[in-house]
Amino acid sequence: xxxxxxxxxxxxxxxxxxxxxxxxxxxxxxxxxxxxxxxxxxxxxxxxxxxxxxxxxxxxxxxxxxxxxxxxxxxxxxxxxxxxxxxxxxxxxxxxxxxxxxxxxxxxxxxxxxxxxxxxxxxxxxxxxxxxxxxxxxxxxxxxxxxxxxxxxxxxxxxxxxxxxxxxxxxxxxxxxxxxxxxxxxxxxxxxxxxxxxxxxxxxxxxxxxxxxxxxxxxxxxxxxxxxxxxxxxxxxxxxxxxxxxxxxxxxxxxxxxxxxxxxxxxxxxxxxxxxxxxxxxxxxxxxxxxxxxxxxxxxxxxxxxxxxxxxxxxxxxxx
Numbered sequence: 001x002x003x004x005x006x007x008x009x010x011x012x013x014x015x016x017x018x019x020x021x022x023x024x025x026x027x028x029x030x031x032x033x034x035x036x037x038x039x040x041x042x043x044x045x046x047x048x049x050x051x052x053x054x055x056x057x058x059x060x061x062x063x064x065x066x067x068x069x070x071x072x073x074x075x076x077x078x079x080x081x082x083x084x085x086x087x088x089x090x091x092x093x094x095x096x097x098x099x100x101x102x103x104x105x106x107x108x109x110x111x112x113x114x115x116x117x118x119x120x121x122x123x124x125x126x127x128x129x130x131x132x133x134x135x136x137x138x139x140x141x142x143x144x145x146x147x148x149x150x151x152x153x154x155x156x157x158x159x160x161x162x163x164x165x166x167x168x169x170x171x172x173x174x175x176x177x178x179x180x181x182x183x184x185x186x187x188x189x190x191x192x193x194x195x196x197x198x199x200x201x202x203x204x205x206x207x208x209x210x211x212x213x214x215x216x217x218x219x220x221x222x223x224x225x226x227x228x229x230x231x232x233x234x235x236x237x238x239x240x241x242x243x244x245x246x247x248x249x250x251x252x253x254x255x256x257x258x259x260x261x262x263x264x265x266x267x268x269x270x271x272x273x274x275x276x277x278x279x280x281x282x283x284x285x286x287x288x289x290x291x292x293x294x295x296x297x298x299x300x301x302x303x304x305x306x307x308x309x310x311x312x313x314x315x316x317x318x319x320x
Contacts, residue, residue: 001014001015001016001042001043001044001303001306002014002015002306003015004218004286004287004288005286006123006153006180006181006218006286006288007180007216007217007218007286008153008180008217009123009152009153009180011082011122011123011152011153011180013045013046013082013288014043014044014045014046014288015281015288016044016277016288016289016290016291016302016303016305016306017044017046017047017048017084017220017288017289017290017291018035018036018039018044018046018047018048018290018291018293018299019048019222019290019291019292019293020047020048020049020050020053020064020067020068021049021053021054021064021292022054022064022292022294023035023036023047023049023053023063023064023067023068024054024059024060024063024064024066024067025053025054025057025059025063025064026054026294027294029067029070032067032071033071033074034296035293035294035295035296035299036068036071037075038296038299038300039299040075040077040080040081042299042300042303043303044303045080045081045082046081046082046084046123046288047068047081047084048084048220048222048290049064049065049068049084049085049086050064050065050085050086050087050089050125050127051065051085051086051087051089051108051111051112051127052086052089052092052127053065055092056092062111062112062115065085065112065115065116066115068116069115069116069117069118070117072116072117072118073117078118082122082123083116083118083120083121083122083123084121084122084123084124084125085112085116085121085124085125086124086125086126086127086157086183087105087108087109087111087112087124087125087126087127088100088104088105088108088126088127088128089127089128090128090200095198095200098128098129098130098132098133099128100126100128100129100130100133100138100141101141102137102140102141102144105126105138105141105142105145106141106144106145109121109124109145109150109151110150112124113150119149120149120150120151120152121150121151121152122151122152122153123151123152123153123154123155123180123181124142124145124151124153124154124155125154125155125156125157125183126138126142126154126155126156126157126159127157127158128157128158128200129156129158129159129160129163129202131160131163135163135166135167135170136167136170138167139167139170139171139176139177139178140176142154142177143171143176143177146177153177153180153181154177154179154180155179155180155181155182155183155218155220156179156182156183157182157183157184157222158183158184158185158200158201158202159182159202160202160207160208161205161207161208161210161211162207164179164182164208164211164217165211167179168215179217180217180218181217181218181219182208182211182212182217182218182219182220183219183220183221183222183290184202184203184204184208184219184221184222185201185202185203185204185221185222185223186203186204186219186221186222186223186224186280187221187223187224187225187226187276187280188226188230188257188261188275188276188279188280188318188319189226189229189230189249189254189257190249190251190253190254190257191203191248191249192247192248192249192250192251193248195246195247195248195250196248197246197247197248204219204221212283212285213284213285216285216286217285218285218286218287218288219283219285219286219287219288220287220288220289220290221280221287221289221290222290223292224276224277224280224289224290224291224292225273225276225277225289225291225292226249226276227246227249228273229245229246229249229254230257230258230261230272230273230276231271231272231273231276233258234258234261234262234272240254240255257318257319260317260318260320261275261276261318264310264314264317264318268308270305270308271301271304273301273302273305274301274304274305274308275308275310275318276305277289277291277302277305277308278305278308278309278310279310279315279318281305281306281308281309282308282309282310282311282314282315283315
């Protein structure tokens with residue numbers, strides 16, 4: 001895979017990040033290790049995880065972090081990887097109560113360091129925001145952790161463009177480190193926000209797109225293939241009337257996009273997944289999609305999208 005520099009940092013990431021939600025849970029340890037081994041063999045170096053993965057299941061807490069930590073220890077490959085994780089997520093039983101205090105951020109980082117079995121996290125993410133909390137206070141807490149050597153750089157996930165600008169302005173005015181990257185829900189699929197199950201998730205919008213275009217801050221989108229809906233719809237494994245299709249994706253816009261994706265895939269001799277990922281990889285600012293794969297075969301198809309680049313006309317065609 002190609003390398004993409006995360007602007008303002010010394011981190012050169014592979015063009016795709018491997019999603020870690022299923023590691024140690026839906027995928028057992030052996031399957032997880034096999035998938036991560038293949039990802040590294042394909043040239044990957046950033047496995048996305050979080051303190052909260054997969055705490056919604058009645059299993060060992062933070063099992064994804066633990067699985068990645070054990071794998072890195074056994075393989076002795078920490079130096080080849082960008083170690084990254086997310087924290088400061090609300091407790092799942094009280095999602096309306098934020099956890100962004102100085103003490104909570106520090107506690108989550110300490111726990112992640114222990115589970116990942118590392119001395120420092122290369123790229124640490126705040127998993128959620130609290131718009132009622134002063135962005136400057138949050139930036140100060142993260143800079144404390146960077147100064148202490150616990151993290152190198154940090155980013156935000158599910159923050160609005162306005163809040164990111166507020167945080168960046170505070171950091172710039174005081175000579176502090178700001179957000180190095182932004183992790184949002186973003187794919188070629190249109191999202192009906194009125195039917196979005198979790199209101200704390202933030203999807204790419206025009207204002208956020210403008211922010212990335214103007215500043216060059218890296219975008220590292222999750223749900224980059226929208227649960228694989230376009231591939232499933234194109235193959236007939238799923239229909240727009242199927243209850244398995246998330247309500248937020250059941251839009252007329254996505255019906256039209258599916259037809260355009262199929263047309264472009266035929267013209268370029270690409271798979272549906274490669275067009276979907278190619279859309280993200282062809283943006284005018286650094287974009288590193290997180291791919292949620294369960295098998296090596298799925299991962300290989302995604303990796304083949306690494307070579308796909310679409311023109312401005314093709315990008316516009318897909319979303320018009």
